[in-house]
Amino acid sequence: MVASSARWKWSWALRALLLLLLGGAYLAVARGGNAYLERLAILFLINLMLVVSLNLFTGLTGVFSLGHIGFMALGAYTSAILTLPVALKAVNLPDLPPPLNSFALPFLPALLLGGLIVMIIAILIGIPLLRLSGHFVAVATLGFLIITRVVLINAEAFTRGTRTFSGVPPFTTLGWAALWAALNLYVAWRVKHSPLGLQLIAARDDPWGARGSGVDIPRIRQIAFGISAFFTGIAGGLWAHFLTAFSPNAFYFSKTFEIIVMMIVGGMGSISGSVLGTLLVMASTEILRNLEPGFAIGPWMFGPLYGLSQIGLAVLLILLITFRRQGLLGDQELRTEAIAERLALWLERRKATVGALRARKADPSSS
């Protein structure tokens, strides 16, 4: 066993290093003046929020939601309607009912209202849906996703229908995205390690046992669903004010698939896994996408291979599910304490091996 003081020391050193790296990365992107990197970073943070909130529900309950992108859509449209300048409303949304057409909110209240409305909707639809068991919740939430899209397409007074909703003020900065992602991570972490989180995990792993010990499963699932939907709605709002123009087509199956892949790659139920999964999937997508116009391996030229990034991602997912079904981290977390312990152990062993080798070298007769 490694001395606990060494472990403690390493753990804090790692934490400091991690913070330093994060701060450095933030500054490098924010001050670096590379708009491409900055876009990717903001997109990463928004995707991270989507993945962490989905994981907060699906990972902890084991119940698959295919409807979260519907929450994202509702959050995006709600906050965008609220912040759209009044003059633009008159042009873009002439049929918007009063009083919505006579005011525009600043970013933060609009985001929060968007998140809250989505949360209320989630809790309301959760009352009947979350009584169903696993498979059926997936089907029902898929239905919700499709219904959301149909409503967005038809509620033209609010959304312009399939016509692009444009002119949303570009409020989402790297700072806003980082702040919300950090808050989301913190809340997810606290929920997972709270009594509620423990109850959820117990209900996931042994529903009969949990019920036997007095856990009200539908109620705790609803709470998780609501929190998850709130942050998904906020992520939708951030996305809307990042892209500034979108239509209902953006919130459908391909986005749903993308977010689920990120969650699975990281590990269902693992928050640090979500970070890794989002990072790995986005990095490989972006690298493969940059190879699509044509690339060379040694003397061979390939290309253009449009669609390579989707194919690569599909193969990655199949390989992952075949060889490491639980994702990178399963439902475990990367803890600095655990890493520190392994690090200390490894150092100790290495010291021992090096010592032994030296001893052997010094005494050639022993071979």
Place this chain on the structure above:
Amino acid sequence: MRPLHRWSALALVFLMAAAACQPAAPLAATPTAAPVASPAPAETPMAKEPIRIGAPFNLTGGMASIDVPAANGARLAAEEINAAGGVMGRPIELLIRDTKTDPATAATVVTQLIEQDKVVAVIGFNDSDYVLAAGPICQRAGIPFITVGATSPRLPGQVGDMLFLTPFGDNVQAAVGAEFAFEKFGKTAYLLWDKGAEYTTVLAKYFKARFTELGGTIVLEDTYQSGDKDFSAQIAKVKALPQQPDFYYISALPDDVGTIVKQFRNAGITGPIVGGDGYDTPLLVQVAGPAAENVFFTTHSLLTADSPNEKVRKFVAAYKQKYGTEPEAVFAALGYDAVYVLAEAIRRAGSTDGQAIKQALENIRDFPAVTGVINYSPQSHIPQKGVTVIEVKGGKFTLAAERVPQKVPAP
């Protein structure tokens, strides 16, 4: 923890393998997978630094069947221009990128094209979703952006003065469709449109506005969703009308027009069917066959191998030679024209500066393109061009009229 190590090693190998594949030396508009090309002869313009033009399109996903022909047309134009000596003695390098039918990817790709690839202008996209996601980025960077096929007349107002359209606005072709049909067929119409797409929605709205303004009546209005392939319920409603309308205006995407016309005709509806430039695809006749007779649609020009317009004949032949198929949709010609008009503007500007190109574009007058004569002005970044009305006769597209609308619905 052990399997974690194994997996992270695997992930690392994957990332390293991906990184090891170096992006190839830019292919100057020659995307064929050839073994390393021999160096270009020194006297060709290829020796000089190329003019880089960004060309983002949705080459995969739901928009692909529309965007791929557009990208093909653009690529063909760039190759022709380079074969003829390039622009200002420099070759054009068209950076064709796939944006996956995803607006967020569209914005990322356009940012990368401007920031890293240093393109001097951008052409691309056939749908407002992507134009409006990418447009503001070009606007902020001062990079001219010509959209190939997005036809919403409100786009320049929504994006700014860096945006230009290759086609006419939908309000123009819808007005011509309404006026033509009103005069030729009569005062009552049936209106069906695809509620899942912006183009079809906008076209139907403008048609209705102009047709009712003329004094026409829409006797029945109905919709379907993109992806629907069965129109029997809609057809039964039409057939149950006490009296058939004078004509049927159906606003549909190229992939669906053949299917819709076929199913309408099969049900015994024989009256004239009228539509927009979505009908300008060989699929219409290929799928509907003899059922496509008595179909009329508004479009940019008569895109056939025997067209009286020499430019069109040349384009159709070159496209067929390069891609082994006739232009799949009018977007192929629009992509071709976008590159040519941009090259002309760069030539006139004598510079690759964004403002200079923009001003040169605004001074383009009577530019003979495949899809008609293009005129821009500082007031209008939507080309003022005539609308061609096509009739399907004997299984072929024939010219029914060439007209300018008497009145255009406000965008």
Place this chain on the structure above:
Amino acid sequence: MSMIGSLGFWIQQLINALGLGSQYALMAVGLAMVFAVMRLINFAHGTVMMAGAYIGLLLLQHGWPFSAVVIGAIAGAAALGLLIERIAYRPVRGAPDVALLLNSFAVAVFLENMAILLFSPRSRPFPMPALLTQVLHIGGNLFLPSIHLWAFGSAMFALGALALFVTRTRLGLAMRAAAENPTAAQLLGIEIGKVTMLAFAIGSAMAGLAVILWIAHVGTINPTMGFEPVLKAFVACVIGGFGTIPGAVLGGYLLGALEILLQGFLPSGIVGYRDAFVYGILILILLVRPGGVLGYLEAERV
């Protein structure tokens, strides 16, 4: 509106509903077959349909007679189904349902993008013999596309043949046993692996048959054409009762009737909400009768 009152209109919409329902039923049967044995909602079913369509088109372009094209499309789809089972599903047998579902998503994305690379994303016409595309005008204003008859006949044939197969043949019985209780079936000496392969082969062959009839109705094919059909098949299975073949067929007809009715009778102001009603009803069915109209699955409630 006056037209809704006419009897002819009702009969016409009934014909339409039966025609569309037959198409959905055929799509759903293959999906149900695989689900029964593997508990897998095989989202790749639609891309198998798409692949069958391209195989058919290639054979047609090589001058094969139409009957051979149909057989080729069916056999090709079955072979692809087996290949997918071998590569993507067999290695993860016994994994949670979700892992299998995601693999089927991945297979669908993979095949769709491969098809885009191989065939280009453009839509292609698929010429069909007149036998499948002619329209019979039966009295008054009524019309009956012959494809409706073909689809109806095929759906009934599939229902009958599969019912006979699972009740009267050894293999079929083994399959049913494996579907109802895999562990017990294994103890009785049934090789689950073989049964699964058989289910995949039959299910994918059904996809091949379904797609030929679907194209006869639509006229074109493209790489993304599998998406809507698999969604419809899936909804049909949920409505009818997942995992049973009669349930899938009934679900197909109910979905077809629902879509036609809503499209036909909703006033034009709200007809755009058609799919919202369809999926609203789907959710209602899940809440009231989670096993579907014919389902034997007793949904566990928590």
